[in-house]
Amino acid sequence: MKRTVPSIITFLVGTLLIVTFFIPHKPFSKLTDDFNTFFDIIAAFAFILGGGNLARMHGKRVASRQAGWFYSAVCLAGFFSMLIFGLLKIRYHDGALGWDLKGDLNNAQFLFQQMWEYIFRPGTSTIYALLAFFIASASYRAFRARNTEAALLLGTALIILLGRTFVGPILTAWLPPSLEFLTIPSLANWVMAWPTQAGNRAIMFGVALGIVSLSLKVILGIDRSHLGEKD
Amino acid sequence: MPARLRLPELNRQFVFGLIAVVVCIPILWKFSFREYPSPMVRKVFDKVQSLPAGSKVLLALDYDPGAEAELQPMARAFLRHCAERKMKIYFMTLWATGPPVITRAIEDVLVPEFPGYRYGRDYVTLGFKPGNEAAVAIIASDLKKLFTTDGRGTNINDIEMTRPIRNIRSFDIVLSVSAGFPGTKEWIQYGTDPAGIPIAAGMTAVQAPLNYPYYPRQLLGLLGGIKAAAEYEALLKETYQKYNDPKYHLEATARMGPQTWAHLAIIGLIILGNLTTLLARAGRGRN
Numbered sequence: 001m002k003r004t005v006p007s008i009i010t011f012l013v014g015t016l017l018i019v020t021f022f023i024p025h026k027p028f029s030k031l032t033d034d035f036n037t038f039f040d041i042i043a044a045f046a047f048i049l050g051g052g053n054l055a056r057m058h059g060k061r062v063a064s065r066q067a068g069w070f071y072s073a074v075c076l077a078g079f080f081s082m083l084i085f086g087l088l089k090i091r092y093h094d095g096a097l098g099w100d101l102k103g104d105l106n107n108a109q110f111l112f113q114q115m116w117e118y119i120f121r122p123g124t125s126t127i128y129a130l131l132a133f134f135i136a137s138a139s140y141r142a143f144r145a146r147n148t149e150a151a152l153l154l155g156t157a158l159i160i161l162l163g164r165t166f167v168g169p170i171l172t173a174w175l176p177p178s179l180e181f182l183t184i185p186s187l188a189n190w191v192m193a194w195p196t197q198a199g200n201r202a203i204m205f206g207v208a209l210g211i212v213s214l215s216l217k218v219i220l221g222i223d224r225s226h227l228g229e230k231d
Numbered sequence: 232m233p234a235r236l237r238l239p240e241l242n243r244q245f246v247f248g249l250i251a252v253v254v255c256i257p258i259l260w261k262f263s264f265r266e267y268p269s270p271m272v273r274k275v276f277d278k279v280q281s282l283p284a285g286s287k288v289l290l291a292l293d294y295d296p297g298a299e300a301e302l303q304p305m306a307r308a309f310l311r312h313c314a315e316r317k318m319k320i321y322f323m324t325l326w327a328t329g330p331p332v333i334t335r336a337i338e339d340v341l342v343p344e345f346p347g348y349r350y351g352r353d354y355v356t357l358g359f360k361p362g363n364e365a366a367v368a369i370i371a372s373d374l375k376k377l378f379t380t381d382g383r384g385t386n387i388n389d390i391e392m393t394r395p396i397r398n399i400r401s402f403d404i405v406l407s408v409s410a411g412f413p414g415t416k417e418w419i420q421y422g423t424d425p426a427g428i429p430i431a432a433g434m435t436a437v438q439a440p441l442n443y444p445y446y447p448r449q450l451l452g453l454l455g456g457i458k459a460a461a462e463y464e465a466l467l468k469e470t471y472q473k474y475n476d477p478k479y480h481l482e483a484t485a486r487m488g489p490q491t492w493a494h495l496a497i498i499g500l501i502i503l504g505n506l507t508t509l510l511a512r513a514g515r516g517r518n
Contacts, residue, residue: 040362140500
């Protein structure tokens with residue numbers, strides 16, 4: 001029963017949604033809207049589930065003093081302070097604390113906004129900016145023409161990198177207009193527009209076919225892993 | 232040539248130090264270069280330019296502060312252009328971390344540079360909605376099913392510019408600035424393509440190749456990374472002379488300095504790395 005009822009619901013809803021895609025008229029079009037609304041409501045509940053799960057996992061780690069418990073404590077402190085500041089709309093203005101349940105949270109007077117502006121924003125930006133250093137180090141170590149494929153990859157990378165700087169146009173500015181297609185910016189655009197696009201399209205087709213196949217297996221009840229069943 | 236010419240492998244600290252120097256110097260000295268707009272950027276610009284005053288534009292800012300350095304200049308360029316064209320701007324985001332990004336764009340561009348722009352009459356922020364692609368699908372069919380209030384909590388039917396909006400077809404164009412999922416791809420697949428509404432996008436340079444397959448039929452054009460944003464700013468300067476005044480801080484153009492020198496340093500490092508490998512290989516062959 002625990003498996004059969006959800007499988008029947010999955011089959012009915014899955015089939016219905018496929019039908020509604022091919023018949024975009026009433027009553028099917030309304031059904032699509034309703035299902036999308038259901039999904040949106042469920043997605044909102046997922047925030048509660050996600051928050052609860054985060055508190056449980058990190059709470060356990062802090063309580064049992066597992067390795068790295070301090071980071072979990074910081075995570076929980078950040079989570080609960082943002083939650084409280086956001087829900088109670090606590091404001092800090094002119095040295096006084098207060099709350100304004102009708103106020104706009106994006107206002108700079110609210111602690112929620114201040115936490116976002118002075119902690120979350122610089123923290124996330126810093127982590128993202130660190131990428132530049134690691135990319136530079138990885139490029140130096142990994143981009144080496146050890147064989148033909150690696151040499152091709154290296155050549156393409158150099159064209160794209162040069163094409164994204166002012167040096168690209170300068171290096172090939174001497175080429176006559178009839179050979180404009182050989183300038184570095186043109187080559188960079190060509191690489192992005194043709195080989196990159198072809199490769200990405202192939203990957204997308206592959207992924208789409210995989211999704212279709214998996215969806216059919218789920219709808220027909222062949223794959224029941226979403227119900228907690230193992231192969 | 233000496234019998235065994237070898238180049239030492241650079242350690243990580245040296246590479247990190249080099250990048251820090253090449254990024255900091257152009258920031259401190261404010262180096263910037265002339266940008267030559269690529270055909271794709273020009274196409275997006277021309278499309279926005281061709282829309283008449285009063286056109287409705289949905290500006291979806293789907294990113295967080297991590298991608299702000301790369302995407303905020305793009306959002307500001309789009310925003311300046313739309314405001315110059317006197318369009319009605321509807322902001323929204325599919326990212327929970329998006330609303331402050333919208334507020335920032337409004338406070339940095341619309342409030343100081345376009346004081347005539349009024350909330351509710353010329354621009355409105357619809358805020359954040361969860362649901363990813365499902366949220367886009369609802370907007371495509373019935374926007375008011377998803378948004379009963381704007382981002383500030385006002386009833387959507389009490390706002391002049393949201394009252395007549397029914398669904399995505401009510402907009403003349405969608406401009407999506409995104410850093411990943413949910414973003415441009417979801418807007419195309421569930422929103423603009425089924426509805427036949429034009430969409431142009433701006434995204435991080437890493438994301439751009441993943442969205443190229445949608446160009447040109449489903450996507451008017453895309454701006455990939457800070458370089459494309461700087462090209463868009465160059466077109467803004469070309470069309471609206473006031474942006475040549477340094478008081479209008481064009482961020483993407485300013486950020487191209489550090490990026491260019493960082494790219495050149497990386498190219499130099501790659502060449503050096505390959506030279507090291509070549510010389511080591513030649514040395515081994517000789518032995």
